[in-house]
Amino acid sequence: MNLSNFVQFKLQDGSALRLLRSPLIYRFLSLFLGKQSPSVRFSFHLARDAYLKRKPVAFTSLFFPTELVYALGMIPFPLEVIAGLISSMGMAVPFLRKAEEKWYSQDLCSFHRLAMGLALEGYLPQPDVVLSLTSLCDGSYRFFNNIAREFRVPHILAEVPGNGKAKDREFLASQLRRARAQLEAHLERKIAASDWQEVFHHSNSLREELLKISSLQSQVPCPVSGEAALGYVGLIFTCAGSPWGSELFASWRESLPGGPHFEKHRLFWLHLRPYYPSPIFQFLRERGVSIVGDELSSYLWKELDPEKPEESLSLKIYSNFGLGLIQNRIFSILSLVRERKAQGVISFSHRGCRQSTGGAFLMKEVLKEEGIPCLILDGDCVDPRELNWEQMRTRIEGFLEIL
């Protein structure tokens, strides 16, 4: 039994709640850690430190700059990433139902509903603070507010207006400076210049690794598994600022298979993937489809400057081309599609997502004008009850025929 099977088994028999907070179980599991991949080892350390409260814990929204969290000696606990992880273990439905029983509507984003279910069932560690941005997802502001209420801890929010003009960046930087001051007071710990240097060094090293992977995705045939890349998205937003980031992505890059392989179609992926077990990617592989990139792992930021920490982080947040009006996103997607030599685009329409799914028709229209076919796949990233595989398969088959 491997580590993830063991954790899944324990979740199913209901004893995981007790085990998650047991120092003994972490000591026992650490005996098997040596042979595990860096991503499993990173997840182990994150869970251990958070549940055993070895360090202060910050619940974070996906795009919150974890560099600030690491600089303060805290552990980021990214709830949307955790929701994806639970779904990938096939454990989403009971937690989704729990949230729905408490009147969290099925129309709300299932990443948030699932995380709320985990909170209501007591499966999350006790945080010290909740940190979120309004970046991309407006629903997240209210979700993280409700989470902070549930755990009776402060919620620090930074708003991300517009799409990154100088006045927007300065407005965000000033909020990050304020968030830093609030956190320093809350934790009674100051960030030293050397903390920023260390954390930014790690973040910049991660960036270097992501650039290498990005250039591999332009190769024909593409050596990078799109399914795996989509699985790694959450880690980019969890590891930035930690030494794990570059180690984890370097190890993955080095493990990529070399040599030629069957590649009939090259497609670019928009939004996230379904995390629960589903036949989508196997089906695509069997038909020679390479996913040569996805938008969320393509946000590459400028090198961070420890002399200007908040300004650098503000600039990094604004490197997310999904912010603001959709023209920016469309322009960046077109450029990525051409760079990766993709023949078409799959836009995965996560049911509860207003910003990405909401723009899918507009995106499709512009891509069509540019001669790039786009398939909108309706589904849900973490709620397997929303999967209609037969319908989805028919639509994918039809799309591949027109390429």
Added chain:
Amino acid sequence: MIKALWNCSYLPPELPLQAGFIPVRLKAKSGTTPRADRFLSANLCSYARAFLEQALSNGDDSLFLIADCCDSVRRLADALMRSFPGRVFLLFLPRSPEHWPFFAGELRRLWEFLLEASERKLKENSLWEAIEVTAERRAKFREMEKGKFRGKIQPLDYFHALQSLNDFSQKFEPAPENESSENRVFLLGTNLDDQEIWEIFRELNLRIVGDDLCYGEKQGEMVWQSREGDPFDFLARLYLSRPPCPRMKNLEERWGDLSEKIRGRDVNGVLLFPTKYCDPFFYDLPILREMFRESGIPFVVLEQDYSQRPSQQLRTRIEAMLEKR
């Protein structure tokens, strides 16, 4: 004169009014949205979709002033910009009253857009004229509200008064006072544009004695004694300090004032009208239910979906709530 259609009660009509446009809040109509369906997917806020349908059906040369209040509305702005290039403005709306300087900058940006569209050259200080006009309309509205609190105003009359307050092509027409009724209810929701719903209220002989709607009572609560200084700073502070909606503040920060209002109005129940796919309001619901139950206030949740005409179920559910008292 050209109309300036706007979507959110945080967008000051004072600016288009002074720039020579007729500010009109664009009401959404219930029903199918064949034109909007080309741009916006079915899981977007049904108000945003209905707004787009209305805009695409209009066929005139109106401007569209959109407050960037949520993801759905941002996509609405994208669709409008594609259909009406050069006629759409997206205004960023910060949540905290402390961020009024940033909001004042956004209002200046809007002013420049409006002056360019109207090809006028106006001094910033001239804005005080429109501020006075709008303040007078709101003062009359506030006066009318006293009749509403006493349960003397028919729901349909109130609906028409709200419409006229936000349509500057007409004078504000206060609702007349009428007989009171025992069915005193409080309305919670975003906007309630469908007249058929208000007709159901009338048929049930309800009296709306209080509301927390975007375009309701809160508009009368924007009062500022000292009108001086920079008009953009003034407007930014005025709008960001008004009673907030679920998009701006979480429920706990709003509950104190809201519950005090509800208790003070001697209501028989609260009607909650979340708009379909309105995330901020749906995050309120679990906590609202908890709080209403704890405080013993009867309530009913009646989702408003602009893609459908209101059903008669609405009537039955309100009747059931009123029978519980």
